[in-house]
Amino acid sequence: MSFSHVLVILLISIGIVFLPSIGLFKMFIKAGAPGWKAFIPFYNTWVMLEIARKKKHWFFWQFIPIAGWFISLAILVEFVKTFGKFKLYQHALTVVAAPLYFIKIGYSKTDKFIGPDAAKKHKKSSVREWIDAAVFAVVAATLIRTFIFEAYVIPTPSMEKTLLVNDFLFVSKTAYGPRIPNTPLAMPFVHHTMPITGTKSYVEWIKLPYVRWFESPVKRNDVVVFNFPVGDTVINRDEYQSAITYYDKVRELGREQVLRNSDEFPLVVRPVDKRENFIKRCVAIPGDTVEIRDAVVFVNGQQGDIPPYGEMEYYVETNGQQLDPEVMKEEYNVDRDKGELYRDGSTNRYLMTLTFDAKDRMMKSGIFKKIEQAQLRPMQVFPYDNIHHWTVDNFGPVIVPSRGMTLSITPENYSIYERVIRVYENNDLQMKDGQIFINGQPASSYTFKMNYYWMMGDNRHNSADSRFWGFVPEDHVVGKASLIWFSWEKGPRWKRLFRKIK
Numbered sequence: 001m002s003f004s005h006v007l008v009i010l011l012i013s014i015g016i017v018f019l020p021s022i023g024l025f026k027m028f029i030k031a032g033a034p035g036w037k038a039f040i041p042f043y044n045t046w047v048m049l050e051i052a053r054k055k056k057h058w059f060f061w062q063f064i065p066i067a068g069w070f071i072s073l074a075i076l077v078e079f080v081k082t083f084g085k086f087k088l089y090q091h092a093l094t095v096v097a098a099p100l101y102f103i104k105i106g107y108s109k110t111d112k113f114i115g116p117d118a119a120k121k122h123k124k125s126s127v128r129e130w131i132d133a134a135v136f137a138v139v140a141a142t143l144i145r146t147f148i149f150e151a152y153v154i155p156t157p158s159m160e161k162t163l164l165v166n167d168f169l170f171v172s173k174t175a176y177g178p179r180i181p182n183t184p185l186a187m188p189f190v191h192h193t194m195p196i197t198g199t200k201s202y203v204e205w206i207k208l209p210y211v212r213w214f215e216s217p218v219k220r221n222d223v224v225v226f227n228f229p230v231g232d233t234v235i236n237r238d239e240y241q242s243a244i245t246y247y248d249k250v251r252e253l254g255r256e257q258v259l260r261n262s263d264e265f266p267l268v269v270r271p272v273d274k275r276e277n278f279i280k281r282c283v284a285i286p287g288d289t290v291e292i293r294d295a296v297v298f299v300n301g302q303q304g305d306i307p308p309y310g311e312m313e314y315y316v317e318t319n320g321q322q323l324d325p326e327v328m329k330e331e332y333n334v335d336r337d338k339g340e341l342y343r344d345g346s347t348n349r350y351l352m353t354l355t356f357d358a359k360d361r362m363m364k365s366g367i368f369k370k371i372e373q374a375q376l377r378p379m380q381v382f383p384y385d386n387i388h389h390w391t392v393d394n395f396g397p398v399i400v401p402s403r404g405m406t407l408s409i410t411p412e413n414y415s416i417y418e419r420v421i422r423v424y425e426n427n428d429l430q431m432k433d434g435q436i437f438i439n440g441q442p443a444s445s446y447t448f449k450m451n452y453y454w455m456m457g458d459n460r461h462n463s464a465d466s467r468f469w470g471f472v473p474e475d476h477v478v479g480k481a482s483l484i485w486f487s488w489e490k491g492p493r494w495k496r497l498f499r500k501i502k
Contacts, residue, residue, distance in 0.1 A: 008211060009065060009180075014041045016072045017062075023102025024048075030106070030113040031082065045072060048079040053116040065213055066180070067143060081119040083111055088131060142188045147178035147213075150479065152225055152277065158457035158464065159279060161309040161333060161355055162223070167496065168486040169279075171225045175480035176218055180211040182273045192274040202274055210272070210475040218453055218474075221305050222282045223481040223501050226455070230469045231275035232423070236268040242276045245469075251384060272475055279481060280455035280465050281307060286402030290454045292395040292467075295373060297456070308502055310458040311355045313374035318348050321367055332358040353459075376461060382470045383415040392460075392467055400471065401448040408445050409436050416470070417446070424473045425449050450474045 024038035031051045038044050046059050058075055062068040073095050080094050083105055093101040105111045124132070154167040163169070173179070186202035187194065194201045218224055233246045235258075240249075249258050249265060258265050284290035288299050295312060297304040325341065328334040333355060334341050340353040351374060354362070362368045373393075381390050390396065399407065401420060409417060411434050421438065422429040425448065430437045438446060452471035457463025466472065481501045487493035 008209065013062070013068060013072065016069055017041050017045055020076065020098040020102040023099065023104070023106040026106030027079075027083065027102060027113070032113075045075045048075055051116070052078045052082050052119070054078050066147065066178075070139065070143075080105070081122070082113060082116055084114045084118075086119075086122050086124075088128065138188050145189070146173070146181060148173055149482075151485075152279070152481070154279065157338075157462060158459050159223070159281070160459045160462075161311055162281075162307055162458045163279070163481070163484075163501070164487065164489070164493070164496070166488045167484050168488075169481050169501070170483045170485055171479040172482045173479040174214075175216065175222075175482070176477055177212040177215040179273070179475075179478070180208055180213070182208055182210070182271045184208060186274075191277070192270055200268075202271075204271065207271065212474075217451065218282050218285060218477060218480075220282060220285050220288075220299070221307075223279065224282050224453070224455065224472075225277055225279045225478040225481055226453075226472050227272055227275040227476040227478060228278050229275075229424075229472055229476055232270060232272075234268045234270060236266045240265075242278075242464075247469075251380070275476070277478060278455075280457050280463070282453050283456050284400045284454035286400055286451040286453070287405065288400045288454070289397050290400060291397035292393060295393040295460060298397075306356050307458040308357075309355050310460060311353050311358075312459075313376075313461045314352055314354050314359060315344060315370075315372050315374055316350045316352050316354075316362065316368055317370040318350075318367060319369050320348055322347075323350065332362060334358065353461075374461070381467050383418075385415040387412060387415065390467075395467055398454070400454050401450075401452045403448060403451045403474075406445050406447040409438075409443060411436075420448070420452065420471055420473075421446055424471075424475075453477070 018039075018041045021038045021044065024044060025035040028038050028044075028047065028051075029035045033047055033051060037047045042059075042062065045062065046056070049056055049058055054075075058071060061071040062075070064071070076094050076098055077091050080090065080102075085091070085094070085105070090101075150171045150173065152169045152171045154163045154165055154169070157165055183202045183204055183206070185204075185206055190201040192201055193199070228242050230245050230247050231242055234241055235244070235246050235249060240246075246258070246265075246267065259267075283297050283304055284299050289301070291298045323341070325336040328336070328341060334352055342351040343349070344351045348369070354371075359371055363371060376392055379392065381392060381395065398416060401407065401417070407413075407417070409421075411431065414431055414436065418429060421427050428437075428439050436443050451474040453474070454466045455472050456465045456467065484496050484499045484501065487496035
């Protein structure tokens with residue numbers, strides 16, 4: 001975590017306790033304390049605790065990163081009770097508008113200091129007790145979800161057989177350091193869209209820069225949850241979203257055509273932390289050179305680790321035996337009901353989705369005559385230009401940028417790093433007559449500000465991943481998938497419960 005990040009958090013902490021000072025000046029005088037003490041950040045909260053006769057350890061809890069903000073607000077609420085403010089809306093005003101609300105209390109002739117003894121005599125109604133308990137539960141759960149761990153459910157088969165559709169995971173936010181929300185003013189427990197109404201679940205009145213506390217790098221082969229990198233602009237209809245991206249449509253129809261047809265293609269722009277969550281395996285880390293040859297991943301010239309349950313499609317020819325679907329499912333984890341087993345025209349040839357382990361065991365069984373990798377139909381892949389004629393199974397080599405790395409930027413690799421330089425790192429980038437300009441200046445190289453990662457699904461022939469949209473910036477990383485806590489398919493998958501993710 002950089003000094004600038006620490007400074008941002010510190011300034012917010014100071015602002016919470018200093019901005020109400022004008023009103024606190026008069027409130028302190030009404031309470032019999034010197035008014036000047038209101039203008040000393042944090043010392044003023046010590047004085048508030050003394051006036052309200054609350055435990056002094058509250059003062060020290062304020063200095064816990066992030067969580068301390070809520071402690072400071074709680075001290076303000078306890079202090080305002082000594083002025084007879086017990087109603088829910090009064091406490092809400094204290095939390096969201098203390099600088100103005102305290103001026104009203106401090107300079108009002110009707111608002112009197114009643115003291116801590118009178119404040120303690122106030123009894124809450126049973127309804128108010130429930131409301132306060134609910135608010136506390138929501139705040140606590142939101143803090144845990146934001147900074148410690150979050151539940152996540154697998155929506156697609158891109159990580160099979162490592163992770164199955166309807167596996168419920170715990171995602172550790174502490175593995176790489178908790179990320180501070182870019183949009184902190186949001187509805188709890190809702191990602192980006194309100195249910196029923198379909199409206200945004202957040203407002204952008206306050207936008208914080210990228211900050212990650214106690215930063216730790218993503219490791220090669222980690223299973224990572226991250227915000228969809230090309231999910232910044234979304235066609236806001238169910239059939240599009242992240243399935244067919246805005247950029248897919250722009251490549252198909254042209255930008256002007258998409259923008260002109262706003263009824264057919266309604267657009268929504270989302271900040272980083274409100275983009276769709278994706279889950280993939282990190283196959284290359286900052287500074288690595290990644291390449292795919294005949295569907296095999298190579299990192300820095302060496303074959304990468306093979307995922308324990310990774311799978312691809314193969315054509316399998318038997319020696320004439322008929323295959324029993326139940327045996328195939330039991331012995332080789334090939335499920336016909338999921339479309340993993342098709343007869344390919346002849347009695348002896350099948351199209352199967354196999355894990356690498358199942359393929360090796362089939363070859364050794366003696367039942368199968370031939371197993372060959374299926375060739376996917378031609379499709380466009382990143383970086384969508386006329387220079388790099390790459391495919392899903394033969395891709396690269398590509399250098400994954402790291403923070404502080406300087407790379408030559410040429411017409412040949414311009415399309416590879418264009419989005420990184422322009423969108424993720426907020427530069428003006430143009431190429432005119434073969435000359436590259438960054439922020440209006442001719443440039444032949446660029447030094448990257450962030451780390452980037454190369455993510456791929458373990459289901460290599462059925463995964464939308466970095467082969468289609470490029471690098472994942474560090475500020476998009478949400479956390480590490482750590483544990484399957486529940487799994488469901490027509491009933492609980494008991495064997496998958498509490499399984500550690502590898």
